[in-house]
Amino acid sequence: MNKTYKDFINKQLETNTGLQQIYNLLPKLKGKKIVTFCHDDPDGVTSGIIFKRLTDKLEINNHLFFPYTFQLSREEVENIKDIYTPKALFIIDKGTIETYNSFIDLIEHVVVIDHHPKIGNQFDKIIVYNPAIPKYVRTSGSFLVHILASLFDATTPYDDFICLVGMKCDWAVDPLYDDIPEFSQIFFNERVREQYNWLLQKRINLRPTMFDIKNPNQTCLLNQISELFFGVTGGGFQYFYNSYDERLKYIDQPKLCFETFIQEFPLPKINTVDEFIDLLNNKEVVHIIYKYFLNDWDKTENLFDTNTMLVKYYKGIKIFFFFGKDVKLMPMVGSKKLYQLSDNSESVIIMFNSEPNNSIHVSLRGNTNKIHLGHLASSLAEQLNSQLNDKTKISGGGHPFAAECKIKDAAADLMSVLKYTIHFLEQQLNTE
Numbered sequence: 475m476n477k478t479y480k481d482f483i484n485k486q487l488e489t490n491t492g493l494q495q496i497y498n499l500l501p502k503l504k505g506k507k508i509v510t511f512c513h514d515d516p517d518g519v520t521s522g523i524i525f526k527r528l529t530d531k532l533e534i535n536n537h538l539f540f541p542y543t544f545q546l547s548r549e550e551v552e553n554i555k556d557i558y559t560p561k562a563l564f565i566i567d568k569g570t571i572e573t574y575n576s577f578i579d580l581i582e583h584v585v586v587i588d589h590h591p592k593i594g595n596q597f598d599k600i601i602v603y604n605p606a607i608p609k610y611v612r613t614s615g616s617f618l619v620h621i622l623a624s625l626f627d628a629t630t631p632y633d634d635f636i637c638l639v640g641m642k643c644d645w646a647v648d649p650l651y652d653d654i655p656e657f658s659q660i661f662f663n664e665r666v667r668e669q670y671n672w673l674l675q676k677r678i679n680l681r682p683t684m685f686d687i688k689n690p691n692q693t694c695l696l697n698q699i700s701e702l703f704f705g706v707t708g709g710g711f712q713y714f715y716n717s718y719d720e721r722l723k724y725i726d727q728p729k730l731c732f733e734t735f736i737q738e739f740p741l742p743k744i745n746t747v748d749e750f751i752d753l754l755n756n757k758e759v760v761h762i763i764y765k766y767f768l769n770d771w772d773k774t775e776n777l778f779d780t781n782t783m784l785v786k787y788y789k790g791i792k793i794f795f796f797f798g799k800d801v802k803l804m805p806m807v808g809s810k811k812l813y814q815l816s817d818n819s820e821s822v823i824i825m826f827n828s829e830p831n832n833s834i835h836v837s838l839r840g841n842t843n844k845i846h847l848g849h850l851a852s853s854l855a856e857q858l859n860s861q862l863n864d865k866t867k868i869s870g871g872g873h874p875f876a877a878e879c880k881i882k883d884a885a886a887d888l889m890s891v892l893k894y895t896i897h898f899l900e901q902q903l904n905t906e
């Protein structure tokens with residue numbers, strides 16, 4: 475039984491070979507150059523912040539990047555290799571993907587820190603710390619980096635806060651409903667519950683955030699601040715506001731978020747997200763972005779009220795379709811709307827967004843285990859890909875209740891996308 479967070483991290487170290495290897499490697503990198511790629515979503519950025527603060531303390535020369543694609547490509551590694559000639563490459567919150575194994579012929583040490591289910595099986599040449607292998611664990615990248623930093627006794631209450639925001643943004647905890655998975659329970663009890671009590675308290679007089687789906691009448695400051703991180707980073711969906719405002723023209727949002735929060739600052743008990751923004755060194759630009767985020771959110775909510783239709787009601791399952799063009803924040807607003815529309819019955823919403831360059835984004839959300847949306851999205855992508863030579867334009871997959879399919883550059887038209895979506899949907903409905 476782990477009694478303290480220190481016991482917990484030591485147990486992780488004892489039982490996880492990947493973590494041991496990283497723990498042994500880091501001190502050897504003192505005075506050397508390394509490069510780190512993080513996911514560009516709030517969890518990836520908070521992971522990057524905690525990791526950079528750790529490597530600074532260990533006197534490692536760490537260059538971080540937040541590219542706009544999830545999977546790291548060989549080309550990206552080749553580019554940074556020429557510029558930085560790093561001793562080690564760290565890939566954080568960007569999947570545990572077999573192709574990373576081959577990066578070892580470019581850089582001496584390749585390290586993956588991640589919590590997604592693995593893709594592929596060959597990881598023998600690289601170091602992998604992923605507690606979701608072999609069995610799924612609900613956690614966040616930020617927490618894994620926090621565990622690593624804590625092994626070096628290098629975390630402060632500020633790192634605890636940053637870690638908590640990453641967890642919240644990745645839906646790894648929901649303190650308002652006392653939903654804390656076992657893996658993070660000791661951390662939460664020791665480092666969060668009392669210290670950040672003011673972030674967790676129920677509030678009824680604030681705007682409901684994207685995290686306040688079950689009950690829009692209650693929220694907490696953690697949800698408010700986490701939503702701000704989502705808005706500032708672009709949420710990993712590249713919701714960027716460069717074209718909205720001259721002042722934002724050259725802003726790289728994930729990088730802006732990293733730069734805003736890398737330096738520790740005092741966190742007094744505040745009452746609103748605006749008071750929180752006032753504490754930041756980049757408060758003007760953060761405020762502008764947040765304002766555009768809120769504005770887009772309201773616009774999209776209104777669109778869902780007019781553009782969502784019930785297309786089938788079958789064996790007690792409601793199927794909704796939503797159609798939009800250049801709609802921002804569609805998956806998040808859709809999750810919220812599904813909760814309202816379902817009215818406690820089993821439901822699925824499939825959202826179709828027509829995007830620039832004749833790209834199509836299909837986003838699927840549901841609350842029934844009778845339709846596996848991850849399978850639907852991957853079947854859809856596979857079917858559409860089967861007619862193409864270039865298989866990089868269409869990708870799809872996800873979890874039972876949430877999935878995405880992206881069709882880039884007119885690789886398929888909306889008619890085919892609709893046809894096969896309906897085909898695979900009916901297949902699942904009928905075999906149930």
Ligand SMILES: [Mn+2]
Pocket residue numbers: 517518567589614615644
């Ligand atoms: Mn993550």
